[in-house]
Amino acid sequence: MMRPDDHGVERGYDMELHRNRGALVLPLACVIGGGVLLVLPGEHVLLRRLVAVGAVLLGGGVLVGLLRPFRFVVGADGLSVRRPGLRRTIAWAEVAALALARPPARQGLPSTPRLLLVPAPGALADLPADAHHPVDGRAAVELLDLARVRERPAEVAAALTRHAGDRFVDALGGAPAADRHRTL
Known part of the structure; x- marks a missing residue:
């Protein structure tokens, strides 16, 4: 939905994720x-x-x-996160990269997609790195397990593409359909 800023100017669509109950x-x-x-x-x-x-x-x-408080909003100013262990707004300037990725399966069980954040140098030093960026292997923080929200990964990817721009990589989508046909 369009949200006005402090001066009444509409700045874009925010996407709020909802917990899967x-x-x-x-x-x-x-x-x-x-x-x-x-x-x-x-x-x-x-x-x-x-x-x-x-x-x-x-x-x-x-x-x-x-039933613990949960909030995850992708917006023009950054990410607003309220979940166990993390309660803050992360400005886009503090984000070096974001990725939707699926970690390797463990013990034969399929894994669920995760949203990973690579902090900008010198930013978010208090967040422990518990994952790696799927493209370049940089240390990353797992922000969200998408199995815990109602929105589909494609919807989350669209919002992140709209707001994060080139910081965001969708490692779930694979190659575009046109590229797959050329390699066959």
Whole structure:
């Protein structure tokens, strides 16, 4: 949506990503099931109560993590990020490169796309590098696991292309269709 700046001038479209809430069902079932087990009478009370308390604690812990504040906006000024471990606005001047990439699969499980940020020299020194840029191998920070948001990777890539320009690389898209036909 168009957002005006402090002077009332519309500066472009911002894209706000929304958390995928589909993962709430299982932890909620654990909490409810554990609560039911706690109040049921019967034999083997100690074992049942231990299992019930474990289910409530496990489900509750996962629910708390899923319900933590989340905000991720791609805009004209940069990236506004509010997630566990990171709460700040990252100006485009602080960004050397951004990439949508899929890390290598581990133990035969497919990996999900991630948004990686390579900070500009001297910027964002407090963020730990936990990944590498897929094109040139520079140290990068994982900003977002796209499996945790409702928007498709193509939508995120379009917003990043619009706002980040040549800083952004979509390593998920591969070669354009015209280039693939020439190599065949």
